[in-house]
Amino acid sequence: MNTVLVSLLVNSGIPLVLGATLYAAPSPALNAHAVPFGVRVPPDKADAPEVSEQRRRYRALLLPATLVVTVAALVIGAVLDTVAVGGVAALVLCVIAAALWLSAHRALARAKERGDWYKHVRQGVVTDTSLRTDPVRLPWVWTIPSLMVILVTAVAGAIVHPRLPETMALPERTSSGTVYREITTTFWTVFSPVFAQILLTAVVIGTLAAVLRARADLDVSRPRSSAARHRRYLGLTARCLLGIAALLNLMLLGLSGMMWSDNRTGAVLSLVIGGPLLASVAATVPLIRNGPGGFDGSDEGTGLVPRDDDRHWYGVGTVYVNADDPAVLVPRRVGIGWTVNLGNLRFLIISAAVLAIAAGATVVCAV
Template structure:
């Protein structure tokens, strides 16, 4: 069995895995329960017949599309003797899923409007001010493994650098699988992956710091327990992200070792890349199980029994304080969300990061002036650095 055929079979497996992920996308396990297909609905309408019908339709159309695209990619790739078809097929499958999602989003928006789903409910909002006065702290101890791996890589590089050959081999993906590109040995190329480690670590720490300050979408019907859930969710998410950063730095350490030793073993490359990535996926599983915003977290009460507990003196209630049973539902804020619930624009919202309503995690508020100024500054710096680099390279 030649290399191209093996790559095609691997790409087919990836396509099927992608299709399975897209198939599960409308599940409440991966999205806020009361925001099906990016449409905000009252909690008692989250499993309405209209919602269930759109889920069935989305999946009934996506499943055969996944099989057709996968088979077509395998056949066309074999005929053209190219694995690049797999990337095109993945893009096609994502476009099909996006079109089905948009269709379901529009259908539910029309159903909500026709049925006046918010006509007889009390809307409200809640916030935990202690997230500003007593925020969840960044767990710096969990950043130590990443920093240690960076130091180890840098020290190892400093030791081997004087003995490196004039040319080094850098593994790259191509249409014909993994190839090795010869690069001139300089300080910058030899330590390029060390710089990547430093950048990765800084980005993850910055992301965690931003996430800990992001706006919390608390459940207005049970503000105290949802506030406790959110704090626990932030703490576990911060630790998981820093743990994933350490695993990715280990992968970069392995790639640096291969580059410095001129190793071109496919088996070693697979281990260096595969093991840390699989471990990172394993670390990510608990994040998915917690649900969007930690909605499925079960907190232990003060006596050790299952159930929610209060926030303490700095939160929304004392220890063991019961939820009020407010009878409120989240505000209908669809007017601030575009692109089938994927893009948030609200100039009146001071938050830069807000919880996603499609998928898990956070997204940016494109209507926030501070975010726009920061983004413009970063783009200007990047453009200026590119121009300087091109000018120096041509002179």
Template sequence: MNAVLSNALFNLGTLATVCVALVMAPSPLLNSPSVPFGVRVPPDKANAPEVAAQRRRYRTLLLAATAVVAVLALVASATLDGPAVGAIGGSLLLTVVAIALWSRAHRAVTDAKQQGGWYEQTRQGAVTDTSLRTDPVRFPWPWAIPAFAVVAVTALVGALVYPDLPVQMTLPQKSAAGTVYREYPTTFWTAFALVLAQILVTASMAGTVAGILRARADLDVSRPRTSAARYRRYLTSMSRSVLGMAALLNLMLFGLSGMMWSDNRSQVLMAFVVGVPVLAVLGITAHLVLRVGPGGSRLPADIDEPASGLVPRDDDRFWHAAGMVYVNTDDLAIMVPRRVGFGWTVNLGNLRFLVVTAILVAAGIGVAVAVGV
């Protein structure tokens, strides 16, 4: 009975978390008010009745869908005898429903914008800050030191214990029935798998920081100088936060490596090793959402600048899949501020990005084949 109650609480807790994240998706906390549901609108239309109605409809239907999915998840979990079946399946189903509701709201706002002629009486403009290239925000190398240090310590500890590891290593695996343990031959790849994961995490996070520091800025044309100054502080805050998250994730992998090398299967220790870094990462994310805001919109402005009277240009033609995918072959930028969610996305129309991605995918497949051989 306790197991049944525990599984039910796990499924309901997982679905509630997913629901909250999806319900918050259209919120100005995560998106610029001028792009509701991925549609570019003039600032004075950000809270138009048509937009507000779509927000209410999206949230109401999503909450109703969550109640239905929760019942289905509990039934699936009990029927298939797997604690994670309902949580995983329910989360995927709820995400599909949210995407469908978002797409419907996107079309409705687009129709309202076109039929109402929201851009007909506006002066559209675009602005750029050339100093972001001539005097860019520097890569915060001191903030990367903790991530590199954790990798070095993990590799050193692994090198010391490697000669004394048993012939077979017991590794945990996640399945629909929970965590299961299986034995694998002790090799360099199995013993140092999480160290390699640390290197991948650090490299990808550092690469992300380097990319966002050179990403195209989405500045406010009505107050360009104020927006440019705020964006610089935004880049500083984001780059430091990403590197801090890298250090926390590496610390988690260090703890998991220690458990693997010592064959420690304590669920309490596992919860501590994984839970503390994850909670810290969530804390950093909450700080970025609540105190920094999309594009640094919640950061203080030090410049008192009069409004220019311009509004951002209507560039919906470059955004596809309900405002989630950016394709512009004339834009040299590889990374641009995303419309849906927090942070940046890639320009799928940039040839350099496509070539580099193809090379990396080919290299990854080659390494996987070589290791498998």
């Protein structure tokens, strides 16, 4: 009965949560207000009838699709007695949402071209040089929780290592549930969670260091207030991501304890994994509520609008390619955060080097 209940919760919960997220995707809280469905428009056209119509159509079609996919996942999951259906349902929903987004993107691009929306506006760009000369600093104090968790994990591993048996049980998720795989007890297997924590923390810090110096997408009509808001958003982003890193490190500490003690209790495993993950999701709420766009009206308008740069964006506004742009990271058009400039030579060289090193390491390990 417990297995059936878990299957029902997973197979219905995954598509419902994902459907709610995709339903909110066109909201200005998750996208730049003047870039609906990945199409750059003048600010006064951000709520034009054509834009509102595409938002209504996207949501009107996605809502019943979510309900149908959820019901189908429940029925099929109950018949097959597996939680794998939830993942398949999520994939189907993503395909449906992508098709609806593509349709809206094309419709707005055609409306923008037919109406010549940029004909009578003054386009411009703005930059804040102080973001380079006096950038937002990485809040190192927020790395302390992650470092403390890593230290606790390392000390605990050093204490229990001599008393561990020859093999340990490592939990793994499969389509039929959680299974445990026996692994040989060595220094590397015992302290693998510590290495994972160190790598995770280093990646987050490195990513933040790049983000804090990434190009800002400032509002050319209100440059002063937009720059101030961008600085606040960068600080909030840094604190949230470092907090999430600490929560994920805490999850790895819990998994380490279960592995070292051979604790295979399902409830404990769910708490160790689910608790930090839910807290991490909650930590993203401030980022969504306080996006990088907008202004407080403290400075006078310039009368300019952001320049039309649609020609550099592909994949309905998700892929940026501009060889003339020196920026490696640029603000995303779809969703919040940043994306890479695939036309930047430095990024391509670094990516090729990383891939070459990874391929070489794989070959060496195989030999």
